[in-house]
Amino acid sequence: MKAKPRGIPVVKKFFRETPEGIEVIASRCSRCGSYFFPVKKVCPHCLDETMEEVPISGKGTLISFSVSYDGLRGIKPPYAFGYVKLKEGFMLFSLLTDCEPFEEKLKIGMPVEMVIEEMGEDFYGNVLYTYKFRPSEDQS
Amino acid sequence: MRKTAVVGAAQTPFGKLYERDTRDLAEEAVFKALKDAGARPSDIQVAFVGSGGMDPTTPMMIGQIALEQLGIKGIPITRVENACASGSNAFHLAWLAVQTGMYDVALALGVEKMSTPTPEQARMAMRLGGGDALLEGSMGLFPPGIFAMIAQIYMEKYDCRREDLAMISVKNHKHASLNPLAQYQKEVTLEEVMNSRQVAYPLGVLDCCPISDGAACAIIASEDAVKRFSSKPVWIRASVQVSGTYEDLDDLRPDTTQRAGFQAYEMAGVGPEDIDLAEVHDCFTFAEIMHYEDLGFCNLGEGARYIREGKPFLGREKPVNTSGGLLAKGHPLAATGIAQVYEIVQQLRGQAGPRQVEGARIGLTHNGGGFRHGDVGIVTVHILER
Numbered sequence: 001m002k003a004k005p006r007g008i009p010v011v012k013k014f015f016r017e018t019p020e021g022i023e024v025i026a027s028r029c030s031r032c033g034s035y036f037f038p039v040k041k042v043c044p045h046c047l048d049e050t051m052e053e054v055p056i057s058g059k060g061t062l063i064s065f066s067v068s069y070d071g072l073r074g075i076k077p078p079y080a081f082g083y084v085k086l087k088e089g090f091m092l093f094s095l096l097t098d099c100e101p102f103e104e105k106l107k108i109g110m111p112v113e114m115v116i117e118e119m120g121e122d123f124y125g126n127v128l129y130t131y132k133f134r135p136s137e138d139q140s
Numbered sequence: 141m142r143k144t145a146v147v148g149a150a151q152t153p154f155g156k157l158y159e160r161d162t163r164d165l166a167e168e169a170v171f172k173a174l175k176d177a178g179a180r181p182s183d184i185q186v187a188f189v190g191s192g193g194m195d196p197t198t199p200m201m202i203g204q205i206a207l208e209q210l211g212i213k214g215i216p217i218t219r220v221e222n223a224c225a226s227g228s229n230a231f232h233l234a235w236l237a238v239q240t241g242m243y244d245v246a247l248a249l250g251v252e253k254m255s256t257p258t259p260e261q262a263r264m265a266m267r268l269g270g271g272d273a274l275l276e277g278s279m280g281l282f283p284p285g286i287f288a289m290i291a292q293i294y295m296e297k298y299d300c301r302r303e304d305l306a307m308i309s310v311k312n313h314k315h316a317s318l319n320p321l322a323q324y325q326k327e328v329t330l331e332e333v334m335n336s337r338q339v340a341y342p343l344g345v346l347d348c349c350p351i352s353d354g355a356a357c358a359i360i361a362s363e364d365a366v367k368r369f370s371s372k373p374v375w376i377r378a379s380v381q382v383s384g385t386y387e388d389l390d391d392l393r394p395d396t397t398q399r400a401g402f403q404a405y406e407m408a409g410v411g412p413e414d415i416d417l418a419e420v421h422d423c424f425t426f427a428e429i430m431h432y433e434d435l436g437f438c439n440l441g442e443g444a445r446y447i448r449e450g451k452p453f454l455g456r457e458k459p460v461n462t463s464g465g466l467l468a469k470g471h472p473l474a475a476t477g478i479a480q481v482y483e484i485v486q487q488l489r490g491q492a493g494p495r496q497v498e499g500a501r502i503g504l505t506h507n508g509g510g511f512r513h514g515d516v517g518i519v520t521v522h523i524l525e526r
Contacts, residue, residue, distance in 0.1 A: 038274070070282065070339060081280050085390065094279065
């Protein structure tokens, strides 16, 4: 999943620039296959610098969700968020998008897919982008 | 294991105490704990000071500055920061210091100022600092949201309804109405909780602990040193601290609290059935339901029924959060863990007044701190006996 969002990343190391656009990356241990997000250098299982940077599939299921009625900096309430289990097997916290009305659209266990979108502004007024997940038709 | 006891304990009033600062809150708690023990500042040999540092004016080496107010100086003093478990962690380290045999008398203080400069700033700090700021806090997760997500799965899987969550708040406000040091000494109704302003679906504002200021202090002594003090000792039968394991769990239900509870029961040689009363970390209503199960007060999936049957109310089977808990007594982060100890000490000494649990012999405290990747960062459990 690649995108060409406006602004700067909410956290730089979540993303990688490619000629086709921005993508979200994780570390995978080339020895034991474990995934880590965000990227890191050393695999705690193999105790070696065996990591390779890999793009995240962006496909997963919604473990659980909630809706915040309190704002955060540039994020206007109400907004939805949840834990997502990715196809790769690891879990990730994320904002949820394209899912209103929340309590109707969002279901525990539903398939979701990753997008890169704007997320408010930082203290200096820079537009931020981040990854989010939205409901997906894809059951695979 | 060396036999150790709490020989002094105290708590300031909790609340949004705009006119008070870290120093005078600490001064009051330490002064009252020394008086309670019949101790002199020079009796204290080592001290640990919990501080979440929520107030931007909280200085580095706050331990030295806070304790100097009462003339406790020259000795080793260490600040402990472990999120909402900072206070109980300071208490655990004070206990550990006496356990080593190196010291006979140790002091644990927890102090937190959250209402200044503004509660909004405190809430923002909690979002970014209450857990994994980089990965979760900066992306919109905040403490009520974490427990809301766990509650959602739980309520889908087990017999637990919205009103069961609300009943926790009703109970703890009812208990707090009997506690002159509590932030909210007014009862609330089930309807008020269920209709309270939404914070994180399904949790409303009355399902959430407040922003609070306050301090609490405890003095611990070895068996040999207990006789130096005039108070009735309350024995520390278990003191346990564990950390989260942050596994990828589909049910967001890690075993961190269970591990802490199990280790504490083993250390004390007692079981959940022996606990007469408990102070548990009810940061949000749902959390208390989950902790009934984690601490073995009931089976997995039966937490909601436990509150529905009224068992944790004062005067019933096993009163939980007789102080009002975090929800109604208030939650000045680093003060909370030691305030829990204070409540149990009052109860075991028979000094809890209108909220006294008759015949209480063994009490438990459970304090959690921080959150990341679906797991709690720090859990401490203490078991005290008269």
